[in-house]
Amino acid sequence: MASAQLFLAAALAFIAAVDGAAPTAADVTKLRLSSGASMPVVGLGTWQVTQDQELEAALDAALAAGYRHIDTATIYRNEHLIGKVISRWLKEGRVKREDLFITTKLPVFGMRPADVPDFLNQSLAKLQLDYVDMYLIHMPFAVKREAYEDGRISADGTDTTTDHLAIWKAMEAEQKAGRARSLGVSNFNESQVEHLIKNAAVPPANLQIELHLYHQQKAIVDFCKKNNVAVTAYSPLGSPGSKWLSLISGKELPDLLSLPDVVEIAARHNKTAAQVVLRHTVQRGIIVIPKSSNPGRIQQNIDIFDFTLSDSEMAKLDALDKGLEGKLFDMKFIGGSERHPEYPWTALL
Numbered sequence: 319m320a321s322a323q324l325f326l327a328a329a330l331a332f333i334a335a336v337d338g339a340a341p342t343a344a345d346v347t348k349l350r351l352s353s354g355a356s357m358p359v360v361g362l363g364t365w366q367v368t369q370d371q372e373l374e375a376a377l378d379a380a381l382a383a384g385y386r387h388i389d390t391a392t393i394y395r396n397e398h399l400i401g402k403v404i405s406r407w408l409k410e411g412r413v414k415r416e417d418l419f420i421t422t423k424l425p426v427f428g429m430r431p432a433d434v435p436d437f438l439n440q441s442l443a444k445l446q447l448d449y450v451d452m453y454l455i456h457m458p459f460a461v462k463r464e465a466y467e468d469g470r471i472s473a474d475g476t477d478t479t480t481d482h483l484a485i486w487k488a489m490e491a492e493q494k495a496g497r498a499r500s501l502g503v504s505n506f507n508e509s510q511v512e513h514l515i516k517n518a519a520v521p522p523a524n525l526q527i528e529l530h531l532y533h534q535q536k537a538i539v540d541f542c543k544k545n546n547v548a549v550t551a552y553s554p555l556g557s558p559g560s561k562w563l564s565l566i567s568g569k570e571l572p573d574l575l576s577l578p579d580v581v582e583i584a585a586r587h588n589k590t591a592a593q594v595v596l597r598h599t600v601q602r603g604i605i606v607i608p609k610s611s612n613p614g615r616i617q618q619n620i621d622i623f624d625f626t627l628s629d630s631e632m633a634k635l636d637a638l639d640k641g642l643e644g645k646l647f648d649m650k651f652i653g654g655s656e657r658h659p660e661y662p663w664t665a666l667l
């Protein structure tokens with residue numbers, strides 16, 4: 319990881335020196351993964367965008383703004399729309415397959431080894447691709463396949479037989495077959511990642527976890543850096559659109575973009591609060607996948623390579639971390655997850 323970090327720092331410093339102009343795909347720093355692939359440090363999140371025109375317009379805006387990395391999942395039920403747009407861009411010669419970085423995820427209802435080729439094939443068909451760049455195990459816990467129907471997971475569907483290593487072997491077979499260039503996990507805790515690192519033939523190249531100003535994940539990020547696992551921050555802006563979350567948790571959603579420190583630093587750099595928040599995470603060597611359906615905000619969220627936060631600004635933002643208290647997603651809304659032996663956040667039980 320040391321070399322990847324150095325590469326990132328050097329690239330960021332170089333890009334910061336080229337001031338002013340709108341970013342292009344080439345301005346977006348990439349992180350070298352243990353698999354040998356390179357992953358753009360800004361990607362487009364697509365969760366909760368299933369309306370055809372909204373997602374197609376967002377993807378067009380993102381590709382035009384220089385995004386090459388797109389994050390989706392089986393459970394987002396939008397892979398077919400992403401496939402439609404990227405195949406159009408590929409056909410028109412506006413982008414090359416090798417420049418795209420497409421991530422999708424094995425669903426919580428596909429957590430048996432034999433499910434892996436089946437769900438990956440379904441994703442590839444919808445995406446109109448013959449490989450994905452990153453295939454992640456979406457959750458460490460599991461429900462039975464029949465527990466999922468039409469976007470809903472029944473609460474009594476828990477499958478407690480989950481064997482991470484056995485599933486991972488099936489993931490490795492997909493990588494060998496060329497259907498997934500890199501492999502990783504999401505929502506796994508440190509022990510669960512370590513278990514794979516210690517026992518698998520191919521270590522996970524990427525861990526995707528909730529990470530934002532109020533939940534900075536310092537310990538697991540350090541662990542991943544030591545072990546050459548790239549970290550992707552999901553909900554990097556604090557998921558301000560997920561209003562339903564405060565309804566089920568009874569907690570108010572944080573408004574990270576109005577925090578006085580953030581607003582003050584943004585004004586100093588003539589940048590928006592969102593750009594400062596994303597830049598802070600990227601400058602920690604972490605990949606971000608902000609979701610937006612608004613062309614202006616999509617453009618804004620990738621335009622973070624023409625400024626650098628100073629050490630004291632970084633320290634000020636580092637200090638806003640609330641640890642576990644700042645966590646938004648406990649995933650208890652996924653039927654029975656907290657009764658599963660691999661539920662990752664035991665401190666929340």
Ligand SMILES: NC(=O)c1ccc[n+]([C@@H]2O[C@H](COP(=O)([O-])OP(=O)(O)OC[C@H]3O[C@@H](n4cnc5c(N)ncnc54)[C@H](OP(=O)(O)O)[C@@H]3O)[C@@H](O)[C@H]2O)c1
Pocket residue numbers: 362363364365366389390456504505526527551552553554555556557558559560575590592593607608609610611612615616618619
């Ligand atoms: N692995 C997992 O379990 C998991 C869990 C959650 C999320 N994810 C991934 O991470 C992605 C991002 O997380 P997220 O969607 O939860 O939340 P997020 O990216 O933190 O926040 C998205 C929200 O912020 C708004 N927004 C975006 N850019 C903005 C800007 N520049 N200024 C002000 N508001 C802005 C968006 O509204 P507009 O659209 O109106 O701009 C949207 O409501 C997801 O889409 C998904 O791909 C993965």
Ligand SMILES: *[C@@H]1O[C@H](CO)[C@@H](O)[C@H](O)[C@H]1NC(C)=O
Pocket residue numbers: 435436439
């Ligand atoms: C997945 O697709 C590959 C290549 O098309 C095929 O060989 C394999 O049998 C498929 N597996 C399943 C479970 O559908």
Ligand SMILES: *[C@@H]1O[C@H](CO)[C@@H](O)[C@H](O)[C@H]1NC(C)=O
Pocket residue numbers: 588589
């Ligand atoms: C501040 O940023 C805006 C939007 O990017 C730009 O139009 C404006 O020229 C900038 N102002 C200065 C003083 O750099």
Ligand SMILES: *[C@@H]1O[C@H](CO)[C@@H](O)[C@H](O)[C@H]1NC(C)=O
Pocket residue numbers: 507508509510659660661662663664
């Ligand atoms: C990770 O989750 C497992 C399964 O619940 C648990 O046994 C372990 O203690 C957790 N590790 C950490 C570091 O939280």
